[in-house]
Amino acid sequence: MKYGVVIFPEKKIQDIANSYRKRYDPHYALIPPHITLKEAYDFDENHLNEATNHLEQISRETAPFEILLHKVSTFHPTTNVLYLAVQESEDIYSLHEQVNSGELFHESSYQFIPHITIGQKLPADEMHDIYGRLRMVNVQLKTRIDRFHLLYQLDNGSWTIYQTFLLRG
Template identity: 30%
Template sequence: MEYTLGVVIPVPQPHRDALRAWRQEFGGAATEPIAPHITLVSGSYLNTWEKAAAQVRQVASGMKPFTIELGAARTFRPASDVVYLPLLSGADQCWALHRQLLGDALRHESGFAYHPHLTIAQNVPAQQLDAAQAGLAQVQMAFEADQVQLFDTRGGEWNLSEDIALG
């Protein structure tokens, strides 16, 4: 049986609550159960769960904590109905983590090229996407990325499996 794992950078407080409120306002109920995060990898894994998790731990141990700064809302439209906050700083480190995570134990299958960002709204009516982009045109926030979170889909839903410190 094939499972999917996710590796994300969680957003710490106090920004988590503000982002969660924006996601709920503009992204609707579908964003509610998912805490604000920056995805590093979301895909299926090969071999065993332990081998995939060990690879995530090894990659995380080699990356020092770094600062992520989020900026004004942008959109992927017309390619994809998504409004997101771009990384003004920290994108290079996210790219490095993404590339290192895609080693032998992890397989990545995506219809889109990797682009570090924080999703605010997706797959909602155009007026909600427009409102999100306009309403978050002045956003600027920064936080320290000092851990990644490892999720699995065993059991059919996303489950937090492990918090892994960087460095």
């Protein structure tokens, strides 16, 4: 089964992200707007208890923090993805590093760039046109991060929460 670890931002930010995602993201109906801490991976369910213990330990040691989404950006030319970028934050990088250690360590195929995807799988011309318009938008969205979630993927491709971990460090 595929698992992943994500942060869901506050509802007002999800609403803003969804206003773009419903037009530009084919995964709109599969998962709410999120920041991926651990990309989707196949995980042996026999190790699920160790994984949840690992995540619980991290949540006990990590204090809640705020992040700022500060611009629209793209991963082009690597992929045609548009996203809301998270301003540099030691807290989110530290949380990502902790989640991707111990029981959940495996080599990632990408460098961690915290973001909320608002468009993907777009033809290059359309992606450039949309990005040209959106990069002019002044984005200054703060959100408090006080929890993260272990998700699993259902047979229909949608994601659902397996367990939520409250930050209480």
